[in-house]
Amino acid sequence: MQTANVNTPINITVRHESITDSLRNYVHKKIEGLHLDYPKIIEAKAVLDVQKNRHIAEVILYCANHITIDASSETHDNMYASIDNTISKIARRMRKRKTRLLKKHRPGPEGSIKHLPEKVFSQDLLDQIPEEVEADPEPMLIHREGYKLKKLYKEDAIMELELSDKPFIVYQNARRDILQIVYRRSDGDYSIIEPNG
Secondary structure, three states: OOOOOOOOOEEEEEEOOOOOHHHHHHHHHHHHOOOOOOOOEEEEEEEEEEEOOEEEEEEEEEEHHHEEEEEEEEEEOOHHHHHHHHHHHHHHHHHHHHHHHHHHHOOOOOOOOOOOOOOOOOHHHHHOOOOOOOOOOOOOOOOOOOOOOEEEOHHHHHHHHHOOOOOEEEEEEOOOOOEEEEEEOOOOOEEEEOOOO
């Protein structure tokens, strides 16, 4: 198992603020401390942005087997918390991907039906959950971005979508050789769009 990502090239970009040595060392320590046994991190990029009282941290990992993992977080007045939240998101996504890969290659009984465990909560418990009210984000400038069209299976496209903060993935279906778009719905499920020629 890879216990640390030693000598990983880490590029740090800071916008609207100058970087301190302690912040630079903190980013290096957090990225190198990701305990991933799959995939191996080849290069990492961190973009730290300060806008008014918003501290945004984005981390992009370029890994072996053409896997790219990206996540971002935003907090108010604390860049260290933004970095922590972003690293936590990446670690969760990697654990989820590894679990899916293990399930995919694990032989199972033919024709079995998988049941989800049902949990019933009392209304008193549900009333105790505070409702979070988020302010609408400020509109950002739209920018042009290059996008490499990949040939993927539907399952791989969904896994790639789970590893990123992107709202959708456009890909060439490897089985049917057609263009498809997979996106995450508001209920957490996925949908596929096939543009008509």
